[in-house]
Amino acid sequence: MAEIISAESAESQLVADKPSVWKRLLRNPTAMIGAVLLLLIVALVPGAPFLTSLDPTDISPRNRNKPPGYEMTLRDDSGKRVKVEAVMGTDKLGRDVYTRVVYGARVSLVVGLSVAAVAVAIGLLLGLVAGYFRWADAIIMRIMDGLMAIPAILLAIALVSLSGASLFTVIMAIVIPEVPRVVRLVRSIVLSIREEPYVEAAISVGTPTPKILVRHVLPNTVAPLIVQGTFICGSAILLEAILSFLGVGIPPEIPTWGNIMAEGRDLFQIYPHSIFYPGIFLTLTVLAINMLGDGLRDTIDPRMSKQI
Numbered sequence: 001m002a003e004i005i006s007a008e009s010a011e012s013q014l015v016a017d018k019p020s021v022w023k024r025l026l027r028n029p030t031a032m033i034g035a036v037l038l039l040l041i042v043a044l045v046p047g048a049p050f051l052t053s054l055d056p057t058d059i060s061p062r063n064r065n066k067p068p069g070y071e072m073t074l075r076d077d078s079g080k081r082v083k084v085e086a087v088m089g090t091d092k093l094g095r096d097v098y099t100r101v102v103y104g105a106r107v108s109l110v111v112g113l114s115v116a117a118v119a120v121a122i123g124l125l126l127g128l129v130a131g132y133f134r135w136a137d138a139i140i141m142r143i144m145d146g147l148m149a150i151p152a153i154l155l156a157i158a159l160v161s162l163s164g165a166s167l168f169t170v171i172m173a174i175v176i177p178e179v180p181r182v183v184r185l186v187r188s189i190v191l192s193i194r195e196e197p198y199v200e201a202a203i204s205v206g207t208p209t210p211k212i213l214v215r216h217v218l219p220n221t222v223a224p225l226i227v228q229g230t231f232i233c234g235s236a237i238l239l240e241a242i243l244s245f246l247g248v249g250i251p252p253e254i255p256t257w258g259n260i261m262a263e264g265r266d267l268f269q270i271y272p273h274s275i276f277y278p279g280i281f282l283t284l285t286v287l288a289i290n291m292l293g294d295g296l297r298d299t300i301d302p303r304m305s306k307q308i
Contacts, residue, residue, distance in 0.1 A: 024299045031295020037288035044105040056103040056255045060094030065271045089273040100255040101278050107256040108237045115174045115236035116229045123182020128213055131190025144180035152177035160248050170249050174236045189221050223300040230293030234286045241282055257282045
């Protein structure tokens with residue numbers, strides 16, 4: 001009896017000494033660097049009007065293709081001439097590149113977060129159904145296999161071309177190729193959990209299926225979906241930039257990092273700043289999201305968390 005009590009107390013002490021997920025995350029340098037970098041970029045969304053006084057759509061032909069640090073003479077709302085420094089130079093229409101890059105962060109982050117949220121929600125629902133109900137597995141997974149057989153960029157281009165270029169159509173065009181990946185992830189988790197003794201016991205006592213899915217199955221999918229959602233967000237931002245760069249994404253009048261680079265590619269060799277700066281912001285954003293996703297995976301995965 002004493003041995004059992006000592007064993008239980010030792011196990012309780014081991015659980016108490018084990019650091020929480022939040023503490024392990026704080027100890028992960030990859031996750032922390034990615035989180036800090038991402039927070040700085042996210043701060044551009046609400047802070048854009050305070051970080052620049054210019055309009056991203058204002059055209060100034062006399063200030064076309066000016067280098068970084070050039071002082072432009074513009075008229076303010078009252079008609080008075082004021083000097084403004086173009087920190088990142090101007091593009092071929094005389095628009096301030098810095099202002100367009102700052103405002104372009106809004107669209108890129110909105111697309112990334114929206115695609116991640118919608119793809120995870122749809123994929124979670126379909127994955128639960130496919131993994132738990134055998135009769136639906138063959139139907140849903142064959143559809144998912146068909147979608148995965150088409151390259152994501154080609155499918156997105158086709159959908160945007162058929163529906164017309166807008167923010168909503170770009171988001172949905174990127175969501176559809178991402179859903180099968182979430183479905184396959186959730187289905188694999190459900191297939192393993194469905195055979196667990198506690199799920200079989202719940203079925204044997206007549207527990208309703210929705211209750212089993214919500215209480216026993218759904219909690220086991222949360223951690224993997226959080227990690228998958230971060231990777232989807234980074235992939236969506238990059239895919240939106242590709243679509244805009246190819247001219248089939250967000251309309252040109254809306255500043256996005258892809259649009260900015262697309263408009264500056266003709267004169268890239270002479271005026272590289274039009275592509276260099278939005279490209280740097282795009283790279284840092286995707287890098288930060290992927291670093292955060294790697295850190296979350298290492299922290300949440302029990303096999304990886306032992307090394308932290």
